[in-house]
Amino acid sequence: MRTVSVDIGSTWTKAALFEIEGDNNLRLLNQAVTPTTTHHLAEGFFTCLHHLLEVANARPLLRRGDVTLKYSSSAKGGLAVAAMGLVPSITLEAAKVTAHSAGAKIAQYYAYTLTPQDIRQLEASPPDILLFAGGTDGGETRYGLNNARLLATSELDCAIVYAGNRDIQHEVQQLLAHKQLTIVDNILPELDSPNPLPARQAICDIFLSRIVKGKGLDVIVDETGETPMPTPWTVYELVKLMSQHDDAWQSFMLIDMGGATTDVYSACASTLSPDTVLHGLPEPFVKRTVEGDLGMRVSAAVVGESTRALIDSLFAMQPELHAAFYRYLNKLASCPDSLPTSPEEHRFDALLAGLCVAYASERHAGTKKTVATSAGTVDLQIGRDLTPVRKVVGSGGWLSRAATFDIHRWLKYRDLDARGNRILLPTQFDYYRDEKGLIPLLANSARLYPQAAALASIHCLTPNPR
Numbered sequence: 001m002r003t004v005s006v007d008i009g010s011t012w013t014k015a016a017l018f019e020i021e022g023d024n025n026l027r028l029l030n031q032a033v034t035p036t037t038t039h040h041l042a043e044g045f046f047t048c049l050h051h052l053l054e055v056a057n058a059r060p061l062l063r064r065g066d067v068t069l070k071y072s073s074s075a076k077g078g079l080a081v082a083a084m085g086l087v088p089s090i091t092l093e094a095a096k097v098t099a100h101s102a103g104a105k106i107a108q109y110y111a112y113t114l115t116p117q118d119i120r121q122l123e124a125s126p127p128d129i130l131l132f133a134g135g136t137d138g139g140e141t142r143y144g145l146n147n148a149r150l151l152a153t154s155e156l157d158c159a160i161v162y163a164g165n166r167d168i169q170h171e172v173q174q175l176l177a178h179k180q181l182t183i184v185d186n187i188l189p190e191l192d193s194p195n196p197l198p199a200r201q202a203i204c205d206i207f208l209s210r211i212v213k214g215k216g217l218d219v220i221v222d223e224t225g226e227t228p229m230p231t232p233w234t235v236y237e238l239v240k241l242m243s244q245h246d247d248a249w250q251s252f253m254l255i256d257m258g259g260a261t262t263d264v265y266s267a268c269a270s271t272l273s274p275d276t277v278l279h280g281l282p283e284p285f286v287k288r289t290v291e292g293d294l295g296m297r298v299s300a301a302v303v304g305e306s307t308r309a310l311i312d313s314l315f316a317m318q319p320e321l322h323a324a325f326y327r328y329l330n331k332l333a334s335c336p337d338s339l340p341t342s343p344e345e346h347r348f349d350a351l352l353a354g355l356c357v358a359y360a361s362e363r364h365a366g367t368k369k370t371v372a373t374s375a376g377t378v379d380l381q382i383g384r385d386l387t388p389v390r391k392v393v394g395s396g397g398w399l400s401r402a403a404t405f406d407i408h409r410w411l412k413y414r415d416l417d418a419r420g421n422r423i424l425l426p427t428q429f430d431y432y433r434d435e436k437g438l439i440p441l442l443a444n445s446a447r448l449y450p451q452a453a454a455l456a457s458i459h460c461l462t463p464n465p466r
Contacts, residue, residue: 004052005444006045006071009257009334011037011297012397015052016441019154020449026456032096035337041216062224062230064436069224070444073217076229079105079207082127086134086143089280094188095133102203103230105261105290114147119154122259126158129206137164137189144168148175156336159206163199194281205232232263232288234443240286241446241454243267249458251389255357255397259297259336263290270390276379276402283384283434289364296398300332307355344371353398354410361411367421395434407431407466432461435452
């Protein structure tokens with residue numbers, strides 16, 4: 001049986017044709033890539049599909065069932081979610097983790113009571129979805145009710161998923177009945193019992209039923225009979241499958257660097273070294289973070305602002321190169337399909353990639369600091385300790401192709417963050433490249449052939465000698 005996988009990215013639309021052989025072997029037959037047509041995603045989608053299948057019209061093949069189709073999209077920067085919780089390190093953090101695992105990027109986040117300025121910000125830049133969390137079941141209700149009242153009188157026009165304290169579900173339903181409201185189980189019913197799946201599924205359902213419309217994805221749905229999934233959702237599930245399939249890959253990191261965002265995934269048990277205390281919630285075995293200000297093309301100019309301190313230090317003695325680098329970033333942002341044309345631009349591309357890897361990885365990892373207590377000093381850890389991880393994967397167009405990129409230099413470019421906390425990233429690891437750019441495409445195929453896709457994902461990786 002032949003199956004087609006298509007991934008619509010912010011810059012490129014990629015496709016692969018696989019054939020399933022036996023129970024667990026996915027054989028690659030062909031690949032294709034075309035620029036993403038951001039004005040109407042269906043145009044680039046079908047162009048890529050026709051190139052892949054080497055036909056003038058792929059629709060009859062799909063209708064007859066000659067090939068199966070699964071596809072995903074992260075175009076236009078992906079799914080934007082505003083996360084709202086109570087305590088920043090508890091329910092707000094749970095909301096962020098839930099949204100990230102559902103394939104979203106966090107556009108805004110809020111804790112405790114919304115202010116009039118917060119409401120104006122939401123109204124001015126509405127997310128696709130507001131994930132409204134806060135309070136364990138039977139816990140604090142005052143903040144949640146106050147925020148519901150403020151949202152009720154606001155002009156915010158977006159889907160709202162309420163996943164907070166169940167004690168006020170009825171009041172929230174009444175207050176927000178005129179909004180696009182979905183109520184699900186609490187994402188944190190008890191402090192030590194995260195429950196992200198109902199909210200995660202609600203986010204995905206809203207993506208499928210509402211957000212695909214108006215971007216050309218609805219045309220693809222109508223003509224193929226298949227619905228898309230958010231690319232990060234499918235990759236998240238593939239990372240989980242890879243970790244479960246092979247003991248040698250039980251613990252690893254994957255950095256997926258695209259034109260608009262840099263996503264970081266890690267499969268790693270939450271561990272604490274001796275004399276270490278965890279502050280905040282334990283993190284899930286598979287974690288994803290997405291950085292919407294770190295990307296190789298669409299977000300290039302924003303990278304220059306987000307990482308300015310490091311850029312300034314790197315070019316401290318080279319003002320002309322400093323200015324040239326910023327000109328290059330602006331060029332990429334205005335022409336996302338640009339490729340480097342000179343040795344200097346190739347060098348700038350490598351620097352841009354390094355900045356994305358450095359900052360995205362640091363934001364993903366946990367930190368540790370020493371604090372004094374009445375019983376002596378202890379290490380206080382926030383987030384996960386990735387120092388035991390021994391495998392790192394680079395994916396996305398640029399990382400997939402860059403055989404000479406020294407990721408070891410950038411993954412942990414500094415030991416301490418700006419507050420003096422130790423950054424818990426791996427220092428000794430083997431690096432693998434998704435050389436053919438198959439990870440997001442195999443992630444789609446995993447919806448049909450989970451074990452075969454996990455095995456093919458591991459086998460497609462190319463070890464990168466240091």
